[in-house]
Amino acid sequence: MTAPQRVLVAHQPAYLPWPGYFSRLLDVHELVLLDHVQFSERRWQHRNRVRSSGDGPPVRLTVPVRRRFGQTIRDVQVADEPWAVRHWRTLQHAYGRAPYWAAHRDELAALYARRWRRLAEVDEAFTRFLLDALGLPVRLVRSSELAPAGRSTAMLADLCARTGARTLRVGTGALAYLDTGLLADHGIGVQISTYTHPAYGAGHRGWAPGLSVLDLLLMEGPAAAEVLRAGARTETRVAARGAAR
Template identity: 40%
Template sequence: MRCAIHQPQFMPWLGYLNKIALADVFVFLDHVQFKKNEYQNRNRIRTPGGWMWLTVPVRFHFGDPIHDVQPAAGEPWRRKVLTAISTSYGKAPYYREYRDSLHELIDRPWRDLAQLNEATVRWLCDAFGLETAFETASALPQTRREPTRRLIDLCRHLGCDTYLSGKDGPHYMDTGAFDEEGLDLHLQHFEHPAYPQVVAGAEQEFEPCMSALDLLFNAGPERGRELIVGSGTAKPYRKEAAYESAGHRGSS
């Protein structure tokens, strides 16, 4: 059984959803440090002028875990987020189908950023018909603190024998630890698909790496699911490493 683990992101992009689709279980890593100016409290949407950030302002102290970070009280971020989405996608083919449930989602009284982000991911997965099981790291038994061993412990607790990493995972993980502890390591290989983007009623040049909202409102749930599932694969890390090593020896 294959497990993927990632920090909860706000309205994530297609590569994030592809990783979910490739996994049997996906864990929201909500008890690690919040990183400012990344994708944990913002993501990108398409506008007539290109793209813009869709941002949830937050209150936090340096070092806070994601589940301790709170949306900023007293700021009209909900209205700004929904207005920006409506302005950009109001004339997209599938926007009206999801408008009411999206408004209900954003308007809930969110306890913390991790809870909000997890809900946006689940909402997108429901819309696209992705049926991967979800878990939240802070609700699971305690793990070792070392980052790679933490991932291994989460996989073990959930009965998974394979960990699915992003393609750059070997640059920062201790890949040998998976062998030592009897887990397989797979890497996600994702190629961004293209699809028609309707911005303010007109189709324009394609802009990749938007929030998955862009795909949902423009392509709809069925075509969107096809693109999400069909745009990435999971390949064993060790086999790739052996192939690359052999190719290197052959050219030397």
């Protein structure tokens, strides 16, 4: 029996990522966190959205950072502000009556009680918590430890070589820059991952598309991974070697 080809999922670290981030990881055992790439301010690397405590729109949670142009994600320092206290209070108000709040409250409280220095550490720790709570046995690897060469598609091809992957799985946003011909030249296939939000949390107000996967976890508990599977789709893209770039 032929062993399945190894699939690389590589993504920038994110704070409390949305369900689509995790839907790519349902059948893989490793996520490469692209912490060596440039930090983009006011993006998902340090912010995300959670449910409102009432009928209002979703609430945005942002980890404040020290700004320095051109810095990599791994070098971004968390600003010395009581952001964790504010985030924790927001979550308490929004989810204190959620069905599975009590099951995860203590571990979340411990994360928000820690003193954080770097954004990448925050993102990795919360992603680790969410993966474990969702029952996804995925190992986290920092790209800075792998030291890939090149940029953009060439960098992803090098990461595939370093991790032994023959398939690269990306989201639809990667189609704007991904050079599938270059990947084909390296013998690397491409999978496009999409996610459509299934309805969940019946009877609870405030749901909206694009909330953090934390919302799904606290509303659905052990069934959250099945909701992810219901909304996940993967399409294989084939590109000829030497295709025009």
